[in-house]
Each structure stands twice: as C-alpha cells, then as structure tokens.
Amino acid sequence: MTLLETEKLTRAYGGVVAVNKVSFAVEEGLITGLIGPNGAGKTTLFNNITGLDVPTRGRVLFEGKDITAAPAHKICRMGIARTFQNIRLFKDLTVVENVMIGRHFKTGKSESRGRFFNAINSYIRLREEEEQIYGRACEWLDFFDMGGMKDELAKNLPYGKQRELEIARALATDPKLLFLDEPAAGMNPQETDHLMAIIRKIRDLDITVVLIEHDMKLVMSICDTITVLNYGQKLAEGTPLEIRRNQSVIEAYLGKEE
Amino acid sequence: MLNFFLLILIYTGIYALMALGQNVITGYGGMLSLTQAGFFAIGSYATAILATRYGWSFWATVPAAALFSALFGLLIGLPTLRLKGDYLAIATLGFGEIVRNVLNNWDSLTNGPMGIQKIPMITIFGFVVNPYKKYAFLVVLFITVFIAYLLFQRLARSRMGRALTAVREDEIAAQSMGINITKYKVYAFILGASVAGVAGSFQAAFTLSVSPGTYTFMVSVMVLCMVVLGGMGNFKASILGAFIIQLISYLPQLTGLTAIIPPQFKQILFGLILVIMMIWRPQGLLGRERITYAKGGAR
Amino acid sequence: MGVAEFFQHLMNGLTLGGIYALIALGYTMVYGILKFINFAHGDVLMAGAFIGLFVFDWLRGSAALGVWTIIAFFLAMLVSMGLSALLGMFIERVAYKPLRQATRLAPLLSAIGVSFILSNGAAWAFGTRSRKFNYPFDNTPITIAQVVITPHQILILAVSLVMMISLRLFVNRTRMGKAMRATSLDQPTAMLMGINVNKVISMTFAIGSALAAVGGILIALDFKVYASMGTMTGLKAFVAAVVGGIGNISGAMFGGILLGILETFGVAIFGIPTGLKDTIAFGVLILILLIRPEGLFGKVEKEKV
Numbered sequence: 001m002t003l004l005e006t007e008k009l010t011r012a013y014g015g016v017v018a019v020n021k022v023s024f025a026v027e028e029g030l031i032t033g034l035i036g037p038n039g040a041g042k043t044t045l046f047n048n049i050t051g052l053d054v055p056t057r058g059r060v061l062f063e064g065k066d067i068t069a070a071p072a073h074k075i076c077r078m079g080i081a082r083t084f085q086n087i088r089l090f091k092d093l094t095v096v097e098n099v100m101i102g103r104h105f106k107t108g109k110s111e112s113r114g115r116f117f118n119a120i121n122s123y124i125r126l127r128e129e130e131e132q133i134y135g136r137a138c139e140w141l142d143f144f145d146m147g148g149m150k151d152e153l154a155k156n157l158p159y160g161k162q163r164e165l166e167i168a169r170a171l172a173t174d175p176k177l178l179f180l181d182e183p184a185a186g187m188n189p190q191e192t193d194h195l196m197a198i199i200r201k202i203r204d205l206d207i208t209v210v211l212i213e214h215d216m217k218l219v220m221s222i223c224d225t226i227t228v229l230n231y232g233q234k235l236a237e238g239t240p241l242e243i244r245r246n247q248s249v250i251e252a253y254l255g256k257e258e
Numbered sequence: 259m260l261n262f263f264l265l266i267l268i269y270t271g272i273y274a275l276m277a278l279g280q281n282v283i284t285g286y287g288g289m290l291s292l293t294q295a296g297f298f299a300i301g302s303y304a305t306a307i308l309a310t311r312y313g314w315s316f317w318a319t320v321p322a323a324a325l326f327s328a329l330f331g332l333l334i335g336l337p338t339l340r341l342k343g344d345y346l347a348i349a350t351l352g353f354g355e356i357v358r359n360v361l362n363n364w365d366s367l368t369n370g371p372m373g374i375q376k377i378p379m380i381t382i383f384g385f386v387v388n389p390y391k392k393y394a395f396l397v398v399l400f401i402t403v404f405i406a407y408l409l410f411q412r413l414a415r416s417r418m419g420r421a422l423t424a425v426r427e428d429e430i431a432a433q434s435m436g437i438n439i440t441k442y443k444v445y446a447f448i449l450g451a452s453v454a455g456v457a458g459s460f461q462a463a464f465t466l467s468v469s470p471g472t473y474t475f476m477v478s479v480m481v482l483c484m485v486v487l488g489g490m491g492n493f494k495a496s497i498l499g500a501f502i503i504q505l506i507s508y509l510p511q512l513t514g515l516t517a518i519i520p521p522q523f524k525q526i527l528f529g530l531i532l533v534i535m536m537i538w539r540p541q542g543l544l545g546r547e548r549i550t551y552a553k554g555g556a557r
Numbered sequence: 558m559g560v561a562e563f564f565q566h567l568m569n570g571l572t573l574g575g576i577y578a579l580i581a582l583g584y585t586m587v588y589g590i591l592k593f594i595n596f597a598h599g600d601v602l603m604a605g606a607f608i609g610l611f612v613f614d615w616l617r618g619s620a621a622l623g624v625w626t627i628i629a630f631f632l633a634m635l636v637s638m639g640l641s642a643l644l645g646m647f648i649e650r651v652a653y654k655p656l657r658q659a660t661r662l663a664p665l666l667s668a669i670g671v672s673f674i675l676s677n678g679a680a681w682a683f684g685t686r687s688r689k690f691n692y693p694f695d696n697t698p699i700t701i702a703q704v705v706i707t708p709h710q711i712l713i714l715a716v717s718l719v720m721m722i723s724l725r726l727f728v729n730r731t732r733m734g735k736a737m738r739a740t741s742l743d744q745p746t747a748m749l750m751g752i753n754v755n756k757v758i759s760m761t762f763a764i765g766s767a768l769a770a771v772g773g774i775l776i777a778l779d780f781k782v783y784a785s786m787g788t789m790t791g792l793k794a795f796v797a798a799v800v801g802g803i804g805n806i807s808g809a810m811f812g813g814i815l816l817g818i819l820e821t822f823g824v825a826i827f828g829i830p831t832g833l834k835d836t837i838a839f840g841v842l843i844l845i846l847l848i849r850p851e852g853l854f855g856k857v858e859k860e861k862v
Contacts, residue, residue, distance in 0.1 A: 076436035090427040101424045105436040126416050290665050337847045344594045352839040525677035532670025536663045537655045
C-alpha cells in the first residue's frame with residue numbers, strides 16, 4: 001500500500017528549479033532510499049514533504065489525504081517525523097530532555113474533552129504526565145543503547161551518537177513514516193554498522209523509513225527500493241539491483257563515457 | 259532608614275512580578291521584549307479607572323488588569339511573533355512609547371499628564387491595607403508574588419516549559435517535533451504581559467495615584483536587567499535580581515549620599531550591568547535552572 | 558488643499574525623510590553584516606549632535622552670521638563625523654565584538670546597555686535641558702511659487718543627498734566597499750578570500766556612526782539637542798530601514814524618505830493629532846511586518862535546513 005506520494009511536486013526558487021515535477025511514492029513497511037548527486041534536490045524534496053518548505057506546484061498525499069503546504073507541526077502530528085542533514089538537536093538540553101520534547105503532543109490530550117479542560121487537567125496532573133513522558137523517553141534511549149547517557153548535554157555527545165539521538169527524538173513522536181536525511185554522514189564504519197542495525201530494527205517496528213544517503217554500501221544493503229534524483233528530476237526507481245545496473249544512473253554518478 | 263528598606267522590599271515585590279513575566283518571555287522563550295512598562299501601565303490604569311470611576315474593589319480589578327494586558331500582549335504579539343526575534347524588540351519598544359503617548363493624550367479616559375488620583379486602598383474582609391503603613395501591604399504583595407512564582411515554576415516544569423525551551427533552542431527542529439511555535443510564543447507573551455498587568459494593579463494600589471511619567475522605557479530596562487542579572491530561565495533568580503536592582507536604585511537614599519551621587523547614576527549602572535553580564539557572565543548570577551529527572555518524573 | 562500647500566508639505570516631508578534615511582543607513586549596514594540591531598545607534602546620533610553643537614559654538618565664538626559661520630558649521634560637522642565614527646568603532650570593539658559567537662540575544666542586550674549608558678551619561682554630563690543649535694546662516698524663508706522654503710531645508714536636502722551619493726559610490730566602487738558587500742553576503746567565505754572581516758565590521762560601524770552624526774546635527778537644527786533625542790529618532794529610522802528592507806542600502810534611503818513624507822502628510826492631511834505623530838511610524842512598522850515583512854526592497858531570507 002502506498003503510504004505517501006508526491007504528485008508532480010515542483011519547487012522553484014526564482015529561476016532555479018530545485019525539484020521538477022517529481023512523483024515519488026513510498027510503500028508502507030519498506031525502507032526507501034533517495035539518492036542522487038549533490039544538489040539533486042533530495043533535501044528540498046524532504047523539506048517540501050515535511051512542511052518546512054512549500055511546493056511551487058504539485059501535491060503531497062499522506063494516507064490519501066492532501067497535506068500540501070500544511071505547517072510542519074501538523075505534519076509531524078499526522079505521523080511523519082524527520083531528522084536533519086546538519087544535526088539540529090537542542091544542544092543545551094540533556095539527552096533525555098531532547099527525547100522528551102518528541103513526546104510533546106503525545107500527552108495531555110483527550111479527544112473527548114475540550115482544549116480548555118485538557119489544559120487544566122494536564123496542569124493539575126503534572127507529575128503523572130511527566131512520569132509518563134520520562135518513561136517513554138527512556139524506553140527510546142534504551143532502544144539506542146543510550147540509557148547511560150541520559151543526563152549528558154546533547155552537545156557533548158560524540159558525533160555518531162548525536163545522529164542517533166536525533167533519530168530517537170524523531171521516533172518519540174510515534175511516527176508511521178520516518179525521514180532520515182543523511183543519517184550516516186560523518187560516521188565511521190563501526191558507527192555506520194550500528195546505524196544499519198538500528199534502521200532495520202525501526203522497520204521491524206512497522207515504521208516506514210525513507211532515507212537520503214551517500215553511503216552506497218548502506219543504501220544498497222538495507223533499502224528495499226531506491227529512487228534516484230538528478231538535477232531536480234526523477235531519474236530512476238527500482239530495487240537496488242536494478243538501480244545498480246541502470247545506465248543513466250551510472251552516467252549521472254560517473255559521467256558519460258566518450 | 260527602615261522605611262527605605264520597606265520601600266525597597268515593596269518595589270522588589272512589584273518588580274518581581276514583572277520580572278517573572280519577563281523571564282517567561284526572554285529566559286524561557288528567548289524573545290527580547292522591551293515592553294513590560296507598557297503592560298505595567300495598562301494594568302495600573304485598568305485598576306485606577308475601574309476603581310475610581312466604576313467603584314470596583316481592588317480584587318476585582320486585578321483579573322481585569324491581567325486580562326487587558328494580556329489582550330494588548332496578543333495584539334502586539336500576533337503580527338511580530340511570526341517573524342524573526344529582532345523585530346519583536348523594536349515593535350515592543352515602540353509599543354511601550356505608544357502606550358505612554360496615548361495615556362498622555364487621551365484626556366477623557368486617563369486625565370492626561372495629570373493622571374488619576376484618589377485610588378481606593380486595598381481591603382480584605384473589611385480590613386484596610388494602608389500602603390503608608392507598609393507592613394500589611396508588604397504581606398499581601400509577597401503572598402501574590404509567591405503564588406505567581408509557584409504557578410510559573412510549575413508551568414516551566416511542564417510540557418509548556420519544555421516546548422518553549424525547544425522553540426528557543428531551535429525553531430525548525432521544534433516545529434518538526436510537532437510543536438506549534440507561534441502558539442507557544444504567543445502564550446509566553448500573554449503570560450508575561452498579564453503578570454505585568456497584575457504588577458500594575460499593585461503599583462496603583464500602593465501609590466494611590468497613577469500618571470504616565472511612571473511608566474517609562476527605564477522600567478522595561480530595569481526589569482530586563484533583573485532577569486539578566488539573576489539568570490535567564492530561573493524564576494528564583496528573577497526575584498533575586500529584582501531585589502538587587504531595587505537596592506541599587508535606592509542606594510543614594512540608603513547611604514544618604516543623594517547630594518553626591520548624580521540621579522543618572524543608577525541608569526548608567528543598569529546599562530553597565532547589561533553589557534558586563536553579557537560579556538563575562540551571560541548565564542547570570544544563579545544560572546539557568548536545571549530540572550533533574552529521575553525515576554518518577556520531574557522533581 | 559491647494560497645489561502650493563501640497564508642495565509645502567512635500568518639502569517638509571522630504572527634509573525630515575532625508576534625515577531619517579541618513580540614520581537608517583547605519584542600522585541597515587550593521588544589520589546587513591552582523592544580522593543584529595544596533596540599539597545604541599540612536600544614541601550615537603545624539604552624541605554626534607552634541608559634538609557638532611559644541612564644536613560649532615566654539616568655532617563661531619561671537620562671530621556674526623556670514624561665510625565664517627557656514628565654514629564653521631561644516632567643520633563642526635566633519636569633526637563630529639570623525640569623533641562619532643571613533644565612538645561607533647569603540648562601542649563595537651568593547652560591547653559587541655566579544656559576543657560574536659554568543660547567542661543571538663547577547664549582543665542585543667549588550668546594545669541596550671550601551672544605549673542606556675550613552676543617553677544617561679549625556680544627561681549626567683550635559684544636563685537634561687535641551688539646547689538650541691543655532692542656524693549658521695540667516696534662515697529667513699524664501700518663497701518659490703508660493704512654497705515657503707527655509708535655507709536650512711535646502712541645506713538638509715543637499716547634505717543628505719551628497720552623503721547618500723558618496724555612500725553609494727563608496728560601497729559600489731571601492732575595494733573596501735566590495736569587501737563590505739562580500740562580508741554581508743557570506744562572512745566565512747569572505748574571510749577565506751582574505752578579507753579582514755574585523756576591519757570591515759569596524760569600518761561599517763565607523764561609516765554608520767558618521768552618517769548618524771550628520772543626521773543628528775541636521776535634526777538638531779529643527780528639534781534642538783538633548784540627551785534622549787536619540788531614542789525616538791532612532792526608532793523611526795529603524796522603521797525606515799525595515800520598510801525599505803533591512804540590509805538593503807537603497808531601501809533604507811527610500812524608506813526614510815517615505816516615512817518622512819508619511820509623517821508630515823499624516824499630520825497635515827489626515828488630521829492625526831500632533832501628540833500622536835510618533836504613532837504613525839509605529840503603525841507603519843506593524844503594517845509592513847504584516848504585509849511584507851521582508852520590506853519593500855528586501856529579499857526573503859530562508860534559513861537553510
């Protein structure tokens with residue numbers, strides 16, 4: 001089943017078309033890779049899907065609902081979480097606080113009651129609510145074997161751990177769909193292996209994953225399907241094997257043979 | 259001497275209320291607002307007008323003052339809070355000046371530069387809190403400050419406090435965590451404004467008269483100074499800051515050196531405090547309050 | 558309203574706007590490079606006006622109005638520009654430079670501190686009364702086609718025009734100007750290209766402050782010199798910078814003139830009470846923030862994710 005799709009999504013900045021009529025589909029339960037040379041429009045596509053940028057034309061559909069141009073926080077609440085290419089942690093907060101923020105909108109809401117009642121209720125039952133949030137945040141940290149680093153400031157973590165913390169924070173929002181923007185960037189081989197295992201574990205939780213990555217070993221070994229962008233346009237899509245054999249993909253990466 | 263000390267304590271209380279509000283806006287939300295004086299004025303005039311013209315009791319005017327200030331907070335906040343933080347500083351600075359401008363010119367309501375006199379004293383169950391005797395007033399005021407402190411402290415340790423912190427640290431990441439950043443900024447701004455309005459009510463009930471000259475830009479800078487000096491993001495520190503700044507304000511009178519120390523002395527000192535703190539101790543005297551989490555949630 | 562009256566108000570608006578524009582340039586240049594609002598800019602303007610006043614009165618002595626007083630006026634202006642430039646550079650060095658790596662809030666707070674020190678320091682040193690800045694020439698109005706123009710208005714227009722043209726030439730034609738533009742576009746890259754960014758920032762403050770000094774002296778001819786003169790004038794000039802698109806030099810010039818005209822016409826034509834004249838600038842600010850927050854000539858800046 002298709003969880004998310006873009007219909008001819010276009011994003012132009014003045015005369016520069018960063019993403020050009022891209023129709024991109026994400027199948028539920030799979031790990032989808034989004035690759036392409038630098039400047040191909042991968043991050044722009046992410047931003048347009050997750051509400052940090054607004055498409056010039058085209059639509060974004062999530063579970064069949066049109067979410068084009070919805071604000072980022074609403075998109076997150078629908079079940080789409082993401083990480084960032086250049087890590088955006090809350091640097092001066094502790095590790096556990098970072099993850100707790102991910103639980104923000106997951107608590108203190110009862111659909112059957114009004115907004116005002118909920119606000120008062122969560123003010124009175126502060127302790128109980130905080131315990132819940134804290135407990136869930138710790139579970140996610142344990143998932144990443146980071147339980148021992150709870151009280152460290154996020155900025156003091158090693159680089160690889162910062163990347164993983166960002167994923168933990170995103171997961172704390174209980175997403176159906178998780179976007180990872182270059183999760184392995186800057187990681188050493190051991191860290192990358194750990195990350196690969198984690199991403200598989202995430203998929204096993206029935207969370208659909210889409211990732212942008214330059215590390216071909218990672219992409220080819222864990223992705224079920226891959227979409228290739230080049231100059232803002234979709235160049236190819238298919239299984240890792242198909243992509244590896246695709247002539248135009250090889251050309252885009254290595255240049256045409258004369 | 260004792261009298262001056264009591265006076266300092268009373269102004270510490272009134273300004274502490276404003277500083278608590280400023281701390282929510284600036285310390286937690288990371289937004290530079292320069293208009294506590296404006297909300298302070300609105301609160302004072304709300305109490306003055308409702309009490310003298312319509313015969314409301316002080317306790318009825320307090321929520322009205324908070325509400326009016328909050329309303330103006332919303333009015334000024336909505337257009338500016340969506341934008342980058344720097345505009346807020348200028349817009350709020352302008353707003354403070356406009357409030358004073360209007361108070362000076364709207365004669366039929368505010369009696370212009372003359373202000374409003376003969377504001378009735380606070381009464382509690384028939385007991386009159388005479389501000390000239392200070393002690394009773396001090397008690398009532400500090401109970402209010404304490405309640406405000408507890409409320410804010412609890413709020414800061416809730417999801418709201420954490421959401422505001424997230425917004426301050428990184429707006430884009432906060433949005434992507436499902437936090438409606440404009441909403442929380444506006445909340446912080448409204449809370450900060452309304453508590454300044456309450457401070458205004460007490461100011462009116464203490465001096466028993468209000469006039470536009472009280473609510474200058476200097477008031478806003480003093481409040482800012484209190485928060486910066488004590489430590490941004492720490493409510494206890496805001497109250498401590500309020501006390502120190504008031505102590506400095508009355509230093510010439512306390513030491514009996516009014517003849518030697520120029521009247522601008524304290525303002526220059528406030529300016530120096532801001533610059534020096536930013537360069538050498540940006541976290542303030544006490545620093546940001548850290549919440550320790552353990553099994554069983556926030557303590 | 559007759560045509561003559563219209564031109565009369567236009568003339569008044571233009572002169573006021575020219576001054577706003579000069580001051581707005583300082584805000585916009587600093588914002589363009591450091592992305593921060595220099596709250597103390599208005600107080601530098603005040604300092605410039607005081608320096609100009611003292612030097613002019615000293616040079617003039619008891620001389621009657623004539624060629625010498627005009628020369629003295631321009632000499633005073635030059636001295637004031639020089640000293641204000643030094644003051645601006647000094648402020649930057651002491652209060653802002655140590656905070657370049659700090660949080661965004663830190664330099665803003667420091668700037669408010671500096672502003673407070675300057676305005677209250679001036680009140681302490683020179684008293685709180687306002688002083689008259691005497692015209693360096695006979696200011697008898699002349700009537701041209703029913704429009705009454707005073708010589709000092711012509712002076713204001715001429716000086717602002719010259720200053721703005723020189724600034725444009727400086728920024729567009731000189732090496733330093735090019736370095737400034739490069740720094741405002743991308744500081745790290747400018748540094749890698751061998752541009753001394755510290756020097757560029759210093760220079761930016763110097764130029765902005767010198768222009769503010771000129772603005773201060775010109776506005777003093779109309780509204781006297783006093784310690785807190787910088788606050789409201791500074792605020793309005795900032796609004797002008799925002800209207801034009803902060804960071805944009807031509808925008809600041811345009812915004813200043815537009816604001817001057819709006820203020821004059823607001824009072825003269827739309828009957829806004831003089832007491833609420835200062836509200837106009839503020840209303841304009843809120844309006845522009847709502848409709849076009851990047852200003853008339855500004856570019857939308859999106860944070861790169």
